[in-house]
Amino acid sequence: MFALPILALQPMTLRAEDAPSVRWPGADRRLEIRQPFGRSEIVLGISSRTAGAIDSLTWEGRQFINAFDHGRELQSAASFDGYGECLNPTEAGSNRDGAGQASTTLLRTLRMTARTLETESQMAFWLGPRETLGSCSRGPGPYASPRSDYTLTKRVTLGFGGVENAIEYVATFHLPRPHATGAFEVLTGYMPPDFSQFWTYDPATQQMAPLSEGPGEQPLPVILATPDGTHAMGVFTPDPPRGGQPAVGYGRFSFADLPGPGNATVKWNCVFRESDVPAGDRTFRCFTLVGTLDDVRNGIEALHRAHGAAETRTPRAERPVEPAPASGRAGEAPPSAIVGEALFVGAEPRCNAGVVTTNPGHMQCATRPIGSTVKTDPGRGAALYVGLTAGVNAGVVSTNPRHLNGDTRPIGFLLPLGTGGTRVFIGEQRGCNAGVATTNPMHLNCTTIELGSTHP
Numbered sequence: 385m386f387a388l389p390i391l392a393l394q395p396m397t398l399r400a401e402d403a404p405s406v407r408w409p410g411a412d413r414r415l416e417i418r419q420p421f422g423r424s425e426i427v428l429g430i431s432s433r434t435a436g437a438i439d440s441l442t443w444e445g446r447q448f449i450n451a452f453d454h455g456r457e458l459q460s461a462a463s464f465d466g467y468g469e470c471l472n473p474t475e476a477g478s479n480r481d482g483a484g485q486a487s488t489t490l491l492r493t494l495r496m497t498a499r500t501l502e503t504e505s506q507m508a509f510w511l512g513p514r515e516t517l518g519s520c521s522r523g524p525g526p527y528a529s530p531r532s533d534y535t536l537t538k539r540v541t542l543g544f545g546g547v548e549n550a551i552e553y554v555a556t557f558h559l560p561r562p563h564a565t566g567a568f569e570v571l572t573g574y575m576p577p578d579f580s581q582f583w584t585y586d587p588a589t590q591q592m593a594p595l596s597e598g599p600g601e602q603p604l605p606v607i608l609a610t611p612d613g614t615h616a617m618g619v620f621t622p623d624p625p626r627g628g629q630p631a632v633g634y635g636r637f638s639f640a641d642l643p644g645p646g647n648a649t650v651k652w653n654c655v656f657r658e659s660d661v662p663a664g665d666r667t668f669r670c671f672t673l674v675g676t677l678d679d680v681r682n683g684i685e686a687l688h689r690a691h692g693a694a695e696t697r698t699p700r701a702e703r704p705v706e707p708a709p710a711s712g713r714a715g716e717a718p719p720s721a722i723v724g725e726a727l728f729v730g731a732e733p734r735c736n737a738g739v740v741t742t743n744p745g746h747m748q749c750a751t752r753p754i755g756s757t758v759k760t761d762p763g764r765g766a767a768l769y770v771g772l773t774a775g776v777n778a779g780v781v782s783t784n785p786r787h788l789n790g791d792t793r794p795i796g797f798l799l800p801l802g803t804g805g806t807r808v809f810i811g812e813q814r815g816c817n818a819g820v821a822t823t824n825p826m827h828l829n830c831t832t833i834e835l836g837s838t839h840p
Contacts, residue, residue: 402432402491416440417499419542421549426542426674428501428551434459435489436503437476438540443549443674446615448575450649454481454488455510456574458672460536460555464563464661470520471527473507473534473557480512480530488530501540507532518805518837533560547686549675556667566661570668572653573617575608577640579650583607584634585618585681587688592681597640597650599801600833601633605684606652608636613677619654620684621670622691630657637801724757724796725770727781727838729806729823738828740808740821742770742795743779754823755805755838757796766798766810766835768821781821783810783835788819798836805840809833 409415413432418425421443429440438458439451450456454477461474477487488508495502512530516523534557541552553571582595584604595606609616621632633655642648654670673683728744728751730736735749744751757768771777773790785792798808809825809832811817816830825832 401486402435403493406432406491406494408432408494415494415496415501417496417501417540417542419499419548422675422679426549426551428540428542430501430503432491433485433487434476435487435491435505435508436494436501437489437505439476441617441674444615448573448579448615448617448674450574450576450646452646452649453483454478454508456649456651458571458573460538460557460571461507461510461569462534462557463567463569465522465565467522467525468517468519469510470516470522471525472510473532473536474510475505475507475536475538478508478512478530479510479515481508490531492535499542502538504535504537507534507536518840519807521807534558544671544687545690547673547683547690549673549679549683550687551672551674552669553672554667554669556665558665559661559663562663563661564659566658566666568656568658568666568668570621570654570656571619571670571672572651573608573619573672574649574651575617577638577648577650578610579608579615579617580638580640581609581611581613582636582638582650583609583618583677585684587620587685590685595636597636597638599635599637601635601655603631604634606634606636607677607680607684608650608652609677609680616675616677616680617652618673618680618684619652619670620673620687621654621668622687623669625656626658629659632656722759723839724759726756727754728752729754738822738824740781740823741779742781746779754808755840758799758839759796761797762799766808768795768798769793770795782819783821784819799839801834801836805838807837808835810835 414429416427416429418427424444427442428438430436431439434457441448449458457476459475463472477489481487490506492506493504509527509530509532513528514524537556539554544550544552555570582597583592584595585592585607586604605618605620607616607618625632635653637651640648640650656668671687673680725742728741730739730746731752732749736747766783768781769785769792771780771787771790771792776790777788806823809822811820811827811832813830817828
């Protein structure tokens with residue numbers, strides 16, 4: 385994901401409009417709540433520009449939120465039925481709202497106390513009617529209006545159970561109709577790129593470990609921090625998924641190379657997924673915490689103790705298309721990409737089905753073309769290798785240069801997530817599909833992680 389032509393939209397000059405019942409305290413149509421913590425205070429702000437989505441969070445005068453456009457912020461979104469961004473109600477607004485002052489989302493109600501905020505909004509669709517991107521595998525979404533009939537009610541509370549740097553975020557999505565599947569990004573935080581150190585923390589073992597930039601999800605709380613650890617922000621939920629559903633996914637993503645002032649960003653999220661989703665209300669809760677790296681780690685541990693151990697297990701790798709920034713959410717392959725090697729995917733069951741390869745006759749079974757690699761790293765692109773050792777890894781594409789301890793050669797890079805052509809995943813389950821590139825997010829009924837997309 386990076387700067388793309390679709391995002392070269394002129395910022396809207398309209399002023400945001402809210403429901404007549406909404407009353408802001410000042411002419412700037414902003415509102416803040418505060419909570420003392422440590423040497424300073426946590427200040428959380430919302431505005432009419434983002435329809436009540438949180439667009440500012442500071443501590444010690446440091447801004448934790450990137451609000452460059454209406455796809456960033458500290459906000460909620462959802463996607464349904466495999467449409468990705470083509471059926472993606474988004475709290476702060478739409479892609480076409482850009483960096484302007486208007487939001488397609490309608491803020492319906494606004495209430496506050498000294499430490500709490502409550503809003504209700506009628507969410508925008510991220511993409512307009514009949515718009516589509518490379519991430520929309522099913523084509524345009526089934527709607528005719530830029531503003532959805534999905535509503536979001538949220539309650540935000542500063543401080544929880546004596547944990548002063550915790551922010552409780554309770555989101556209720558009202559669904560006007562049932563869906564086969566739903567991916568609820570209950571809370572995501574887009575941050576300035578100087579929060580460049582990624583961590584996981586396991587409150588059950590009290591162990592913290594470095595985490596790659598991803599992109600991807602895993603089952604432990606995520607913390608993003610400055611290199612010196614003086615400022616950090618993390619996410620935690622004590623709530624297990626509903627019966628039979630995949631474990632909660634904690635994601636992390638880096639768009640630190642996006643060009644232009646204020647455009648570069650990093651993000652984390654807290655995602656619940658469900659199947660056979662009925663119409664009506666779906667309520668979820670996540671916490672975000674700010675302070676130093678130690679403050680955030682200690683806060684997550686305190687919340688874990690207060691709520692008891694939540695169930696954790698490896699989440700299914702299938703992810704909602706992220707509400708990534710409007711300057712880098714999803715789109716088409718960059719015109720400057722230099723085409724690398726052609727890629728194919730096996731199409732014959734009980735032979736090579738789902739395996740990505742450079743050999744159109746892989747295992748002497750049928751394949752189909754899925755695009756190609758690109759020769760140079762487009763920024764956050766996954767490097768790929770193809771196996772060379774007969775009877776071991778020959779023809780199999782992998783991210784591992786020593787896949788199955790066989791020889792390989794480099795074949796180029798994928799485009800970043802959500803861009804380009806066919807989505808590619810990598811198997812992560814030992815003894816099943818580990819290291820095998822595939823187009824099937826549940827290849828061999830084992831877990832995978834999405835890597836990116838082919839050049840179309």
